[in-house]
Amino acid sequence: MTLLLIVFLPLLGALVPLATERFGRNLCAWSAALAPLISLGLLLYLTPAVLAGETFRFHQAWLPGLGLDLSLRLDGLGLMFALLITGIGLLVMLYARYYLSSRDSLGKLYALLQIFMLAMLGIVLSDNILLMLVFWELTSLSSFLLIGYWSHQSEARKGARMALAITGAGGLCLLAGALLLGHIVGSFNLTEILAAGDQIRAHALYPITLILVLLGAFTKSAQFPFHFWLPHAMSAPTPVSAYLHSATMVKAGVFLLARMYPALAGTELWFFIVSFVGLATLVYAAYTALFKHDLKGLLAYSTISHLGLITLLFGFSTELAAAAAVFHIINHATFKASLFMAAGIIDHETGTRDMRKINGLWKYMPHTALLAMVASAAMAGVPLLNGFLSKEMFFAESLHLEYLGQFWWIMPMLATLGALFSVAYSWRFIHDVFFNGEPQDLPKYPPHEPPRYMKVPVEILVVLCLVLGILPHYTIEPFIHAAATAVLGHEMPEYHIALWHGFNLPLLMSAIALAGGILLYTQRKGLFAFYERKFRKDEKLVFEHRVQRSVLAAQWVTDRLENGSLQRYLALFFGSALVVGAAGLWPLAEWTGSASLTPMDPVSLVATALLVIAAFGTVLIHHNRFAALLMLSVVGLIVSLTFIRFSAPDLALTQLSVEVVTIVLLMLALYFLPQMTPNESPPKRVVRDIAIAGSAGVGIGALCWAVLTRPFTPISNYFLENSVSGGGGTNVVNVILVDFRGFDTLGEITVLALAAVGIYAMLHGLKLPLPQADGDGRRWAREPHPPILSVMTRILLPLAIMVSLYIFLRGHNMPGGGFIAGLVTSVALILQYISTGTEWMQQRLRWNYRKVAATGVLIATLTGLASWLFGYPFLTSTFTHVHWPFVGDFELASAMAFDVGVYVTVVGATMLILAHLGKLAQTTHEAPATNEQGEKI
Numbered sequence: 001m002t003l004l005l006i007v008f009l010p011l012l013g014a015l016v017p018l019a020t021e022r023f024g025r026n027l028c029a030w031s032a033a034l035a036p037l038i039s040l041g042l043l044l045y046l047t048p049a050v051l052a053g054e055t056f057r058f059h060q061a062w063l064p065g066l067g068l069d070l071s072l073r074l075d076g077l078g079l080m081f082a083l084l085i086t087g088i089g090l091l092v093m094l095y096a097r098y099y100l101s102s103r104d105s106l107g108k109l110y111a112l113l114q115i116f117m118l119a120m121l122g123i124v125l126s127d128n129i130l131l132m133l134v135f136w137e138l139t140s141l142s143s144f145l146l147i148g149y150w151s152h153q154s155e156a157r158k159g160a161r162m163a164l165a166i167t168g169a170g171g172l173c174l175l176a177g178a179l180l181l182g183h184i185v186g187s188f189n190l191t192e193i194l195a196a197g198d199q200i201r202a203h204a205l206y207p208i209t210l211i212l213v214l215l216g217a218f219t220k221s222a223q224f225p226f227h228f229w230l231p232h233a234m235s236a237p238t239p240v241s242a243y244l245h246s247a248t249m250v251k252a253g254v255f256l257l258a259r260m261y262p263a264l265a266g267t268e269l270w271f272f273i274v275s276f277v278g279l280a281t282l283v284y285a286a287y288t289a290l291f292k293h294d295l296k297g298l299l300a301y302s303t304i305s306h307l308g309l310i311t312l313l314f315g316f317s318t319e320l321a322a323a324a325a326v327f328h329i330i331n332h333a334t335f336k337a338s339l340f341m342a343a344g345i346i347d348h349e350t351g352t353r354d355m356r357k358i359n360g361l362w363k364y365m366p367h368t369a370l371l372a373m374v375a376s377a378a379m380a381g382v383p384l385l386n387g388f389l390s391k392e393m394f395f396a397e398s399l400h401l402e403y404l405g406q407f408w409w410i411m412p413m414l415a416t417l418g419a420l421f422s423v424a425y426s427w428r429f430i431h432d433v434f435f436n437g438e439p440q441d442l443p444k445y446p447p448h449e450p451p452r453y454m455k456v457p458v459e460i461l462v463v464l465c466l467v468l469g470i471l472p473h474y475t476i477e478p479f480i481h482a483a484a485t486a487v488l489g490h491e492m493p494e495y496h497i498a499l500w501h502g503f504n505l506p507l508l509m510s511a512i513a514l515a516g517g518i519l520l521y522t523q524r525k526g527l528f529a530f531y532e533r534k535f536r537k538d539e540k541l542v543f544e545h546r547v548q549r550s551v552l553a554a555q556w557v558t559d560r561l562e563n564g565s566l567q568r569y570l571a572l573f574f575g576s577a578l579v580v581g582a583a584g585l586w587p588l589a590e591w592t593g594s595a596s597l598t599p600m601d602p603v604s605l606v607a608t609a610l611l612v613i614a615a616f617g618t619v620l621i622h623h624n625r626f627a628a629l630l631m632l633s634v635v636g637l638i639v640s641l642t643f644i645r646f647s648a649p650d651l652a653l654t655q656l657s658v659e660v661v662t663i664v665l666l667m668l669a670l671y672f673l674p675q676m677t678p679n680e681s682p683p684k685r686v687v688r689d690i691a692i693a694g695s696a697g698v699g700i701g702a703l704c705w706a707v708l709t710r711p712f713t714p715i716s717n718y719f720l721e722n723s724v725s726g727g728g729g730t731n732v733v734n735v736i737l738v739d740f741r742g743f744d745t746l747g748e749i750t751v752l753a754l755a756a757v758g759i760y761a762m763l764h765g766l767k768l769p770l771p772q773a774d775g776d777g778r779r780w781a782r783e784p785h786p787p788i789l790s791v792m793t794r795i796l797l798p799l800a801i802m803v804s805l806y807i808f809l810r811g812h813n814m815p816g817g818g819f820i821a822g823l824v825t826s827v828a829l830i831l832q833y834i835s836t837g838t839e840w841m842q843q844r845l846r847w848n849y850r851k852v853a854a855t856g857v858l859i860a861t862l863t864g865l866a867s868w869l870f871g872y873p874f875l876t877s878t879f880t881h882v883h884w885p886f887v888g889d890f891e892l893a894s895a896m897a898f899d900v901g902v903y904v905t906v907v908g909a910t911m912l913i914l915a916h917l918g919k920l921a922q923t924t925h926e927a928p929a930t931n932e933q934g935e936k937i
Helices: 002-023 025-051 076-099 106-125 129-147 154-185 190-195 197-202 206-220 229-235 238-244 249-259 268-289 295-316 319-350 366-380 386-398 402-407 410-434 452-470 477-488 505-522 524-534 539-561 566-585 602-620 625-645 649-670 683-708 716-727 732-740 742-763 787-810 818-836 838-844 849-869 895-923
Strands: 056-063 068-074 879-884 888-893
Touching (some): 002 025, 068 106, 068 190, 076 452, 106 249, 129 206, 129 238, 129 249, 190 197, 206 249, 206 268, 249 319, 268 295, 268 402, 295 386, 319 477, 366 386, 366 410, 386 410, 625 649, 732 895, 742 895, 818 895, 849 895, 888 895
């Protein structure tokens, strides 16, 4: 339960700042920090046990049929990431309090940050790969909202869209890879997947599975060639950049590499894909960062480069490389978050992030300058800082790669080159911003230090850079050991993190990188000119161009297929279905099987004839809408009788109820439409439609003949055998709806409620001309509500309600149930509306049908959640027998509460549609009476 609280407390915390913002920004900030602070406290409470090697787990069945369970685990790797997510998240919240202007909604930012925090905690603590995917997609959606926080800015909207497109596409690849992993292992439980590494690597599907998983990781962590979305996500507020792009979102990809390491690593394919993608990202992004004039642009490309370094380390597939990768994840989060915050302070106090303008800030902001310089030195890998230690480990591991053979020297050479560029852009950050003359054309002049508490998060992180770099053995080494052990799946070999390992090749590589980086920066003018001539390009323009090309291609296809004709769409649909169906059935040798058909009796023959006549009649007289509606009602009635003939009374009641509601709905709609429709189909189209309809009819008939003349075992046997023992009801149909397939029913009533709200939104405020006569010029009756009809419906209303309650209460054991009862109630109520008018009903029945429909969905959902309290999967029902005095024994099933939700939803949704459609007649203006030719009468 502790793990569940750690993950979901930020969800509660997301609601608090929205409520407290009106009482002041300080209260909003403190209240927003409360939930993450509790999560962090719980993590710290569990930390000693996790560092000692213990793994905490939580398991709750959710959708076991799909393999999706609410399973969480806290091991060394999850602890490390969770501490980064909550710890840096709290610092970012404090920083944001002073960064955002009073025009921006602080509560909205805090709510989105905490939703994102929830998603990240869910990823790093999931013990079910499908659950991880749920949180993975939530990070994409919440980051979209965070990057586009300033939605009034075009750059923010485009950057958010680009990030969502790239990471969303990667998420789809990861979904496919996760499904393949579940197929190979036979489980979606991460513990079982990680233990089945040998089985996965030996499987024929390993290569495609690996590529799909890596695509998910590479897109999330902005690895080449998917790196371009991250720099354009810098249009987000700086607190968002400091959080998403240093400690959380971009770290999700490298976390996935670490988590899946025992299952997927250790092969040549893993080495070459992961290592070379990481290497290309490291060098290219480090080189590009040197030429960015925007502070956050430089930091964005440096982030990409360091993510490439971490990816490269995981690609090495050695124990110490995994430890170095874990160490650098921590180091990068500390110095990069502090640098983003420092960049935000500079932007906040100068009004610009252009390094060609913000020169000489040491004189104006010495405290901020000192903090930023220490963090930049850590990023460059200067000794006595944490970045130096992990960089040394990286250099050491690059020297021992068996897979490269005689070309072993390539990796250390390019690693040193990447580090050299890192020193160059770090030195540029220090020199150009804090020295290099005086500021030029600053929007805010003179700049000055920010509010005191705005610097506190930066100070904390910079102190960590120093402490971790000077005292690694006493501070960070236990966390690295626990996390690396979780990554490898076995104990780490003995190693030591220390400042000094003597004069060796890694130290020489560091010295070359430091000296070479500073030397490279001194030649920056020529390099800048060369870059502008040869390499400068705007990835956003390239992306937008490709998006526009995709839109034009889609428009071309749409124009060829879509012309606004429903007939054409149906023709294409049924034509395609006929082709696919024929291709599947063509190999069938014989159409007639060995089973005999049920003999035809006279009643069934007459009913079939009436059904055929009514169906043909509907088609032939469809120009007369009212007559066609009557013929269509005959079709529905015959279908209901057919259900009765084949012992399906529940289906018959449902069909009959739906027919009544549908006829009323169509009658209300036809009132505003012409009674006759023109003939718009030329002879060729009629021939085409007859051919398609005839072929479809023959095809369906042949398919039914082939199926019914062959022996088969229906799935109904299972439900018949388990309806009473498993669901406590003898009405199998109702038990299926509220028990066996309750999740489907919940989805259906949710869709029904949403559809009703959508129709309400379209009808609300709509004004239509009110017809005063029929098509032949006969005026409608002056009395819209005849007294006889009004009196009769008032008498029938209580009787109909009683019948509907009777149908509802008997539904679990006899024909009936919530859906049918809801339709009967709706018919009774709509008759009152028709007979007495909308105003008369609204004065006596003050129901908000939107809230009624929403309440029904809520009731049904809560009955599913209630089963969780007793340790059962979602929507598990139970039943018992109760004895009441004078009443006797009777059965009481929890599914009845779910059926109440169905009943309330059906009533609310149906009335929301019908009542507002009927209300149009009360809110429209009178139109002059016209004949079918549109002439005034």
